[in-house]
Amino acid sequence: MYTSTISNSAANEPRLTALEAENARLRALLGHARRQTVMIAQRHERLGRFFLAERDANRAAADRVAAENLRIRREAERAAEVYELDLDELKETEARQTLLMQELSHRVKNTLAMVQAIAAQTLRNAVSLDAAAEALGARLAALAQAHDVLIQGSWSSVDLHGLVEGTIALHGDGERFRVTGPNLTLGPRPGLTFALMLHELGTNAAKYGALSTASGHVAIEWDVEEYGGEAQLRFRWEERGGPPVAPPTRSGFGSRLIERSLVQGFGGSVSLTYPETGAILALRAPLSAVLAGTG
Amino acid sequence: MTDTPEQPVVLLVEDDGLLLMEASDTLADAGFTVVEATHADKALKVLENRDDVGVLMTDVDMPQGSMDGFALARLVADRWPRIPVLVVSGMGMPGPNDMPDGARFIPKPYEPTTLVRTLRAFVRRAA
Numbered sequence: 001m002y003t004s005t006i007s008n009s010a011a012n013e014p015r016l017t018a019l020e021a022e023n024a025r026l027r028a029l030l031g032h033a034r035r036q037t038v039m040i041a042q043r044h045e046r047l048g049r050f051f052l053a054e055r056d057a058n059r060a061a062a063d064r065v066a067a068e069n070l071r072i073r074r075e076a077e078r079a080a081e082v083y084e085l086d087l088d089e090l091k092e093t094e095a096r097q098t099l100l101m102q103e104l105s106h107r108v109k110n111t112l113a114m115v116q117a118i119a120a121q122t123l124r125n126a127v128s129l130d131a132a133a134e135a136l137g138a139r140l141a142a143l144a145q146a147h148d149v150l151i152q153g154s155w156s157s158v159d160l161h162g163l164v165e166g167t168i169a170l171h172g173d174g175e176r177f178r179v180t181g182p183n184l185t186l187g188p189r190p191g192l193t194f195a196l197m198l199h200e201l202g203t204n205a206a207k208y209g210a211l212s213t214a215s216g217h218v219a220i221e222w223d224v225e226e227y228g229g230e231a232q233l234r235f236r237w238e239e240r241g242g243p244p245v246a247p248p249t250r251s252g253f254g255s256r257l258i259e260r261s262l263v264q265g266f267g268g269s270v271s272l273t274y275p276e277t278g279a280i281l282a283l284r285a286p287l288s289a290v291l292a293g294t295g
Numbered sequence: 296m297t298d299t300p301e302q303p304v305v306l307l308v309e310d311d312g313l314l315l316m317e318a319s320d321t322l323a324d325a326g327f328t329v330v331e332a333t334h335a336d337k338a339l340k341v342l343e344n345r346d347d348v349g350v351l352m353t354d355v356d357m358p359q360g361s362m363d364g365f366a367l368a369r370l371v372a373d374r375w376p377r378i379p380v381l382v383v384s385g386m387g388m389p390g391p392n393d394m395p396d397g398a399r400f401i402p403k404p405y406e407p408t409t410l411v412r413t414l415r416a417f418v419r420r421a422a
Contacts, residue, residue, distance in 0.1 A: 102387060109385030110311075113404040117317035120407070124320065193312050260316055289359060 146195030158191025200254025239278030334360030
C-alpha cells in the first residue's frame with residue numbers, strides 16, 4: 001500500500017482511469033497468454049508423452065520382429081541341419097542297399113551254380129530219365145529246405161540242428177531218428193554241402209537201409225572235440241536195425257559228394273562204410289573250416 | 296613245350312566241394328587231367344611241386360587260403376608266366392586292377408561248353 005500524495009486528484013482522474021483500464025486489459029492479456037502458455041506446455045507434454053510412447057511402442061515392435069526373425073533363422077538352420085543329416089542317411093542307406101544287392105546277386109549266382117552242379121551230377125549217374133528227374137527233384141527240394149535254414153540264420157549261418165530236423169522231415173518220421181549234439185552254426189557253403197550230404201544219406205537209408213524197414217533207425221550225433229591240437233567237428237550217422245547192406249557197386253552222387261568234396265573242401269577226414277549192421281558215416285572236420293563266419 | 300600234350304593238366308582251384316566235383320568231372324570228360332586244390336596255398340604247393348601244369352582255373356572266393364583268386368592269378372602270372380590263367384566267379388565282373396594281363400574271366404554259373412572251349416584255346420595258344 002502506498003500513500004498517495006496526489007494533490008490534485010481531480011485533474012489526474014481521466015488519466016488514471018485510462019491507465020487502470022489499460023492495466024486491466026494487459027492483465028487479461030497476460031492471463032490469457034499465461035493460460036495459452038500452460039495449454040501449449042500441456043500440449044507439448046502430451047505430445048512428448050505420445051511421441052515417447054510411440055517410440056517405445058516402435059522399439060518394442062522392432063524388438064519383437066527382431067526376436068521373431070532370430071527364431072525363424074534358427075529354426076531354418078536347424079531344419080537345414082536335419083535335412084543334411086537326412087540326406088546323408090539316405091545316401092548311406094542307398095550305398096548299403098547297393099552293397100546288399102551285389103551280395104545277394106553273388107549268393108544267387110552261387111546257388112545257381114550249385115543247382116547246375118546237382119543237375120549235371122544227377123544226369124551223369126542216371127540210369128533213366130525218370131529216375132534222374134525224381135532224384136533231381138528230391139535233391140533240389142533238400143537244397144531249398146537248406147536255404148530255409150540258411151535264411152533263418154540271416155543268410156550267414158546254418159543251424160546244424162535245423163538242418164538235421166529238415167532232413168528228418170523229408171525222409172521219415174522223427175521217431176526213427178535219434179539226434180544228439182550241441183548247438184552249432186555252420187557257414188553257408190559248408191552248411192549247404194552238409195544238407196546235400198544228409199539228403200543223400202537219408203535217401204539211401206530209405207531205399208536200401210534202415211529206413212526201408214519198420215524196425216530200423218538212424219542215430220545222428222555230433223560234437224566238438226580237440227584233435228591234433230585244433231578244435232574239430234566230429235559227426236556221425238549210423239544206421240541200425242535195418243536189412244543187411246552191402247557197399248554200392250557204383251559210386252553214387254551221395255558217396256562221391258561225401259568222400260571227395262567233403263574231405264577236400266573241409267580239410268578233414270571222412271569214412272563211409274557199410275558194415276552189415278547198416279551204413280555208417282564218420283566225419284571229422286576242422287571247426288574253423290565249417291563254422292559260421294569263416295565261409 | 297612244343298606240342299600240345301594229349302591230356303593237358305588243369306590246376307583247378309575251388310573251395311566248394313560240390314562245385315569242385317562238378318567242374319572236375321566236366322574237365323575230365325573233356326579230356327583234361329585235373330589236379331584239384333581247395334584254396335590258393337594248396338594251389339601254390341602244386342605249382343611248386345610239378346612243372347606240367349598247362350593252365351590254371353581258379354575261383355575267387357576262397358577264405359581258407361591266404362589270398363583270393365585274383366591275388367592267386369596275379370601271383371601265378373608273375374612267377375609262372377607260361378601258365379595261362381582263367382578266373383571264374385559269381386561275384387560280378389572283376390575290377391580294373393584284379394586281373395593280370397592275358398588272364399580271362401568267366402562269370403558263374405558258366406556253360407560247360409564255354410569253359411571247355413576257353414581252356415582248349417588257352418592250352419593251344421600256350422603250346
